[in-house]
Amino acid sequence: MSVEHVLTTCPYCGTGCYFFLQVVDGRLVGVVPCKTDEISLGRLCIKGYNAHAFVQHPDRLKHPMIRIDGELKPVSWDDALGRFAEELRRIREKHGPDSIAILASAKCTNEDNYLFQKLARAVVGTNNVDHCARLCHASTVTGLLYSFGSGAMTNTVPEFEKADCILVTGSNTLEAHPLIGSRILRALDRGAKVIVIDPRDTPLSRLATIKLNQISGTDIAWINGMIKLIIDEGLYDEDFVNARTEAFEELKEAVKGYNLAKVESITGIPGQMLAEAARVYAKSKKAMVAYAMGVTQHSNGTDLVKALANLSMVTGHIGKESTGLNPLRGQCNVQGACDAGGLPNLFPGYQRVDDKSARAKFEAAWGVRLPEKPGLTLTCAIEEAAAGKLKAMVVFGENVMLSDPDLNHVEEALKKLELLVVADIFPTETIKFAHIVLPAACYAEKDGTFTSTDRAIRVLRKAVDPPGEALPDWQIACDIGRRLGSKGFEFSSSAQIMDEMASVTPIYAGIDHARADNTVLRWPCPAKDHPGTRILHTQKFTKGLGTFAPVHHSPPAEETSEDYPxxxxxxxxxxxxxxxxxxxxxxxxxxxxxxxxxxxxxxxxxxxxxxxxxxxxxxxxxxxxxxxxxxxxxxxxxxxxxxxxxxxxxxxxxxxxxxxxxxxxxxxxxxxxxxxxx
Amino acid sequence: MSDLGKKLASIAFDELGADYLLAMREEHGNVAPVMLARGQDPGEIRLDVPYQLVNILSNIYPWLKDGKVAVVTRRCDEKALEEFFKRELFDPRRILKIGLACSKEQVAKCRCSDPVPAKTHIGEPQKAMEKDELSEKLMAMPPEERLRFWAYQFKKCNKCFACTLTCPVCFCDECILEEKTFVPEPGIPPGMSFHLIRAYHLADKCIECGECERSCPAEIPLLTLRKLLAKDVKEIFGFAPGDRKTVSPLLTVLEEGCNEC
The missing domain is CATH 2.40.40.20 (Barwin-like endoglucanases)
Known part of the structure; x- marks a missing residue:
């Protein structure tokens, strides 16, 4: 009789709560919160409490399958991976490496993702590697890299509760990030002012000090309106602007036209209420902004993110305790999948593939020539597949047939592929179109790390065995890498993969499994004796001076019409x-x-x-x-x-x-x- | 092996003759619940973190085929166990108690009026707290203001069900809070009925361990709600839960021939 409580990380949103999986003789029987965890404080949301429920579900994929005469038939791992390698080789020879795309996964570990991008770059020879961050915070990465030089939360989850003012926009925090929402509630109970700006009433907006509803797609207008008022009323932080930023004159010029009346006509937010919100935010000593998909998922998402960066910089609300700009990442490891290089233009640690010295470093480390042209994004890969130019797609743990926009079009694209390989834990909508299906181990069945939304390395510990013949994704990637003739996939544990990743990724250089096991480390963590970094941009921005971006309101790509009102x-x-x-x-x-x-x-x-x-x-x-x-x-x-x-x-x-x-x-x-x- | 671990293992396995020990220990920089078999190294035992071990045990118990389990029990855990025994959910012969007297700080956090276990194996017994400040503050308020207080508190509820999941005396197989007739509102917050039904459901069971309040992400003062109700039950019926020999006054025995239901 064995009873274990295995400390691991929640597989849902990016907050990164630890909990214990209760295991009795190999059977998962429940979830127990971890009372000493600094992120969750021994609390969980309903998803966390039920995170054991799907793991041993009878629908789990248990055997590799190959589509034969239109039907998926169970085969051995050797047959499935043999066919996978053979097809990949054939397509690469016939159509070139850029006819292949690999989708990494925000549900897989840092170690899994590091190998996925290595497989694409070093073995297939393409930068066509991307994942669902494209669908959630891609514009945060581009926008904040421009403004600050780093596209991640500037503060940590616990800091929310000590803020004097929290401006939440485009985030239904209590539903999508419940334990971050709980920190905001603690702040509210302490007397902090919470401002929620959202087209919907959310559970948080109903408790907020100030609640404003804008028309969807009009955010730059209200942000510019706030900035203009803050400058006009002298509420901006002149010292900060002078010492730490550039292009303030351009910003001033850009927001000139956004008076309250005009902003009200665009956004529907009453001018005086917006002014009140702007004053509360600007005057607070410690002010945080939290945002999510309501900001990023727009056809001008990058500009919108830059507008929020402008707002934080003009008020000097950045780079201090409980003061900053915080994109809330929505998947357990979407931060880590980006960090590990699951992006078509960036190597691990946000090093550019078109930068010669970065490329030379990875070429030396991996012992191969690497492609310099940035690869296809997930959204563009679908386009290319529909156009018949992309021939093969390898999908690790994503369900594009439900998560991507305009599914009818996605379906057409998937049907055109010569090879679609899907590794997943359940038979998804995407698997209906797959030629080869590989059963993967889920979060409870493997070791590794996730990186949570506040850049903390969270450890996954294996609690139970995977069902049937399912394998951890990193083992699948290693096997396919070796079959394609690469020597860089000789790993016997996920800890070894992290060691390699740390050796080529300066922001992870000080991270290894032994350290992460009993300490909360947040990147940048540049050395083994470095304690990690809680707050970004404290003395200077990652890029040096923060850059104001003059951005303007523009209508959404599709406007209402008589037929679609x-x-x-x-x-x-x-x-x-x-x-x-x-x-x-x-x-x-x-x-x-x-x-x-x-x-x-x-x-x-x-x-x-x-x-x-x-x-x-x-x-x-x-x-x-x-x-x-x-x-x-x-x-x-x-x-x-x-x-x-x-x-x-x-x-x-x-x-x-x-x-x-x-x-x-x-x-x-x-x-x-x-x-x-x- | 730490001194505390040695002492605990000796009480559990030598003194009480248990096959397993349920306690807490330090692991991976955190404190974890741990179930040890006789002979296993207990490691760095930690008893300063208030895990609700009886609730944790109730999750595991159905899978435990044989053997006796020694559980580190605070006074509230003892009372919870009594409620299990009363309903024949645990076999009392298989559960052995290692009495833990709560620290002064813990007693204060729980506003605990009954902190000393029947037999103290570990810790120094502390004085009880006679009052809960928030209870007194609330009862001094006009009813409208008190209602506003609770309405705000319940509006923070995010329906995680922690208050039921972590509660050692939530026994029902089918939870009334999952029944649409009683908690009709889709989404969150679930409305006041959710909390009031739960409060009434526990009126004759709650042993005031405070785990619901500690586990609540919205920090709703649920222990105060429980204490207020417990006070009423005591005053009206002269009943307090936590003793297997007493019968709840809220259990109605229907006369034979009643066709009311």
Whole structure:
């Protein structure tokens, strides 16, 4: 009889809560919070408490499969990987390395992701490696690299509770990052002022000191309006602006036209209320901004992120305890997948592939010539596949057939591929199109590390064996690397992979599994005796001086019309997670939110003759879905909200694949739709 | 092996004759619940972190085929165990208690009125706290203001179910809080009925361990809510939970021939 409590990291959002998996004789029986964990403080959300529920589900993929005569048939690992290697080699020879793309995964470990990008770059010979960060915070990475030189949270999760003012925009924090939301509640209870600016009423906005609803896609207008007022009223931090930043005159010029009346006409936010919010934020001693997909998922997402960076810099609210700009990352390891180089233009640690010296370093470390041309983003890879130029896609733990915009188009693209290999834990919508399927171990079945949203290295410890023949992703990557003739995949543990990653990644240089095991280390951690970094940009910005970016409001890519008069915005709810692969197989979570719905404002519903609970059809220029209407005051008039978790009414059949030009993130947050009775 | 570990192992395995020991110890820079078999090294035992071990045991118990388990029990854990024994959910012959007297700080945090175990093996017994400041403050408020206080607190609820999941005396197989008739509102916060149903459900069971309050991400003062209700139950029915020999006054025995239900 063996009973174990295995300390590991939650596989849902990017907060990085530790908890214990309770294991009795190899059976997962529950989750126990870790009371001494500095992130979670011994608390969890409903997803965390149910994080054991899907692990030993009968639907888990247990054997490798190859599609034979249209059907997936179980085969041996040797056959599956043999075919995989053979096909990859054939396609590379026939169409060149850039006809192949590898999708890394924000659900896999740092070590897994390091190998995925190494496989693409050093073995296939392409920079075509990307992952779903493209769909969530790509614009944060591009925007903040421009403004500050580093695209990550400037502060840590615990610091939220000590702030005097927290401005939350485009983040439904209590539902999407519950334990960060809980820190904001602690701040609120202490008397801090919480400002929420969002087109929807969220559980947090209903408790906020100031709550403002803007029309989706008008954010740069209110941010510029705030900055103008702050400058005009002399509330900006002159010393900080002079000493730490550049291009202030350009900023001043850019925001000149954004007076309160004009901003109100664009955003719908009453001028005086915006002014009040601006004053509260600017005057607070310690002020934090938290933002998420509501900011990033726009066709001008990069500009929007830069606008928020302008706001933090002009007030000097950055680089200090409980003071900064904080993108909340939504997946357990989306930060780490970016850090580990799962991006088409960046090596591990944000070193550019088109930088000669960076490339030379990796060439020396890996002993191969590396491609210099930045690769395809996830969104562009789908385009290229649809155009017949991309021939093979290798997907580690992503469900593009539900998570990507304009699914009808994604489906066409996937069908055109000569080779689609998917490694995953469950039979997903994407697997329906796969030629080879590989069963992967999930978070509870392997060792490794995640990097949480506040740059902390969180440790995963194996609690149970994977089902059937499933293997950890890093082992799959090693095997395929060796079969393709590479010598750089001789690893016998994930700790060894981290050692190699640390040796080529300056911000991770001081990190190894032994250190991370009992200490919370946050990058940059440049040496083995370095304690890690809690707050970024304290003395100077990563790039030196912070750069103000003159950015302007522009309308979303798709505006409403007579045929499509409503704005659709998409997102998460508390109980489901992303494409539902895990949560919909967790009974307690599925029970809370079992079916798709569209939130419709009461006045719109009345006008359209739709009552609460009635079935409706929602259509955009790209497709239609049928689902229930949830009539509510929680969304502004003229907009509807649909969560993107449900395959049976996939919101992404409707969304627009219009891309931000810099970051190639799609505009999930705005598209024009029509709603009618089904 | 630390001195505390040695002492605990000796009490559990030599003195009490247990097969397993359920305690806490330091692991990976944190403190973890740990179940040790006889002969295993207990390592760095830590008893200063208030894990609710009886609740942790209740998760494991159905899988434990045989053997006796020694559990580190505070006074509240002892009372929780009594409620388990009363309902025949645990076999009392298989559960052995290692009494832990809570520290002064812990007693203060729990505003605990009953902190000393029946037999203290470890720790120094501390004086009870006679009052909960928040309870007194609330009862001094006009009812409208008190309602506003609780309405705000419940609005912070994010429906994580920690208050039921970490509660040692939440026994029901089917939870009424998961029943749509009683908690109808979709999404969050779940509405006041959620909290009031739960409070009433625990009126004759709650042993005031405070784990619900400690586990609440919204820091709703749930222990105060429990204490207020416990006070009423004591005053009205002269009943307090935590003794296997007493029967709850809230259990109604229907007369034969009643067709009401």
């Amino acid at each position: 409503l704005i659709l915005t998409t997102g998460r709810n508390l109980f489901q997670y992303h494409t539902g692969t895990m949560t919909r197989r967790s009974p307690k979570l599925e029970r809370e939110a079992p079916e798709p719905y569209a939130e419709v404002n009461r006045a719109d519903a009345k006008r359209l003759g739709v009552s609460d609970g009635e079935r409706v059809m929602v259509s955009s220029r790209r497709g239609s879905i049928a689902l229930k209407a949830r009539v509510t005051e929680r969304i502004i008039q003229g907009s509807i909200f649909i969560p993107f978790h449900y395959a049976e009414a996939a919101a992404n059949r409707l969304t627009n694949a219009a891309l931000d030009p810099d970051s190639k993130i799609p505009e999930f947050k705005v598209c024009a739709v029509r709603l009618e009775k089904a």
